[in-house]
Amino acid sequence: MPVPWTRTAAVTTAAIAVTACGAAASASPAHEASASVVDATVITEVAPSGLKVTAIAVEYDRVLKLGGTGVDVDAFDVEVDLGAGGIAPLVGERTVTAAYTSDTPDITGKQRAGRYVILELDEDDAAATASYVDWSTTITHYYDLAGGYTVAQVGDIVSPRVTVDAQPGNVVANSDVENLLIDEYASGTLATEAGPVLDYRYYTPEKSGEKKGKKYPLVVSLHGFGESGSNNFSQLAGNQISTVFASDERQLTDPAYVLSPQADPFDGTKGAWWAPQMQEAVIDLVEDFIASHPDVDTSRVYLTGLSMGSYGSWAILGEHSDLFAGAVVVCGGGVADVEAAAAELADFPIWAVHSEDDFVVDYYADGSDFRVFEAFEAAGTPVVWTEWSGLLADDTQEALAKAAVKEARHSGSEHLFTTIESGTTPIFSHLSWIPTYSNDVILDWLFDQDQDR
Structure with missing residues (x-):
């Protein structure tokens, strides 16, 4: 039986009646359907x-x-x-x-x-x-x-x-x-010249009211191993590596395209981001996307990768840094020759973040991003080194990042390295991407990079 939904009736007239005893009769509430x-x-x-x-x-x-x-x-x-x-x-x-x-x-x-x-x-x-x-x-x-x-x-x-x-x-x-937000991404598939058929998702910035001829940056994100597969979904849902750039807050200050392909290490025709054919497939995808979106600002194309995606990012930058204006790499490794990478990328802006006690991608391993930054410094390329707890309040971490950016500007450094102190990475030690993509100052720094400057 339906449950009644009642509304108290407003009294719109003077007293309806007065009894001989002087008592006023009140109006009954109106009833509506349930x-x-x-x-x-x-x-x-x-x-x-x-x-x-x-x-x-x-x-x-x-x-x-x-x-x-x-x-x-x-x-x-x-x-x-x-x-x-x-x-x-x-x-x-x-x-x-x-x-x-x-x-x-x-x-x-x-x-x-x-x-x-x-x-x-x-x-x-x-x-x-x-x-x-x-x-x-x-x-x-x-x-x-x-x-x-x-x-x-x-x-x-x-x-x-x-x-x-x-x-x-x-x-x-x-x-x-x-x-939310994920449903705003469009889906695509590209049969790349490199061989792999690459599934991807992409976010398009809001353009209503923008002046004709406006150009937009492009952020390319490479996910970690855990987000691998063939669902064309996990690379957005696994963490904030992609969606933070598509968020209302970020798009308000930095409207941009966001391009997020998905790797599949269990598919022999594809592979992980450390596979050379997948790295070339990413380049094919970026070039195809730019060709089909003429309002992309080609001087402001950015690359970010975490874990497996950082392996791919380092390899891609070693061969194609001219395609990008800057990069953020998180818990990275796999660099075959750190001295060669340091020479190739001496003038290329990179901010790397890695937890010192990372048990998945060893902070101190040969070929880690830490070793690359050591090679930068050994070659005379200035590096801004910072270290803080990943459990600090967001505004505190952002203040520390802001100080690092100020130091980099003062010293003319294009290379910043942030260590997340042992025992302070949220959840567990590999997840240094949590304090990275939650840090607006790091993202601001990335969007400040411009090949035309």
Whole structure:
């Protein structure tokens, strides 16, 4: 039986009647048809540590008009039950941190009349993740989120204007998933001259209102081994190496194209980024993309890679540095001849970040980015060395990075190396990309590089 949704009637006339005893009769509240939950949409975002479910949009069968009154976060229960072959299912409760009505199934933080109640969820919940790792391959996989979340309105939604009664027996599973930012990337596939057929995703900057002839930088990102595969998704969802450049905040200051191909080490026709044919395929892709997007600013093409992607970045820069204006490499290695790399890239701007206790890509190994920067300095190329804790507050890390940029300008250095102190990398020691792509100053430095300057 439908649960009634009532609105208190406004008294629009003078007193209706007065009894002989002098008591006034009050008007009865008006009743409207019930408002029921009919569907839900799970909303994901790429957090520094990977893809998380950060909200759920609860859809009603009619518009809710609560005025400025917010929604009690305790009025909803959100449950997770996700399964994946060969691993334990992810089951748990989600913590609602904010709730408000909306006319679209989007995270806005603002209350407005609409058919949706947006429930923002705690990113630190154990069940917040949307991915899991197959440790036999170290590849990250993603849960099928469709139908994996259920939501029920277990408490009344009360405002001076309207009350939506609880409907705890009406438990609804989500029928849809919205991947914020990721869904804004287009997909492509290129049969490269180098041989591999390369899948890629790309983000196009907002151009409305821009003057005719405006040029846009291009950021090329090379993911790590864990994001390998053939889904053309993981290179965006695994961490922020790509999406940080497409975020609203970054695009506001530095509107740019973002190009993110995916490698597949388990496909003999492709390979990892350290495979020469895949490095040449990346160059083919970049050149093809520039040719098909004449508004790319060819003096401001940037390269960034982490872990396996940094191996590829070093190799690509050794042969094709003239195509790029600057690079950020994270936990890098695999450089066959550090002295030759130091000579080739003496004038090429590079900022490298590596955790000193990285147990996956050894900080001190032959061919590591640290060894390349040692070779820079040995050859007389100035280097700005910095070291800080990856657990410091973001604004503190950015202040330290800003000091490094100032020192680099003073010394005329194009090469900055940041060590993340042992024991201070978030989650575990290989993930030095978390403090890297969370640091706006490092990204600002990259966008300041320009071959025409």
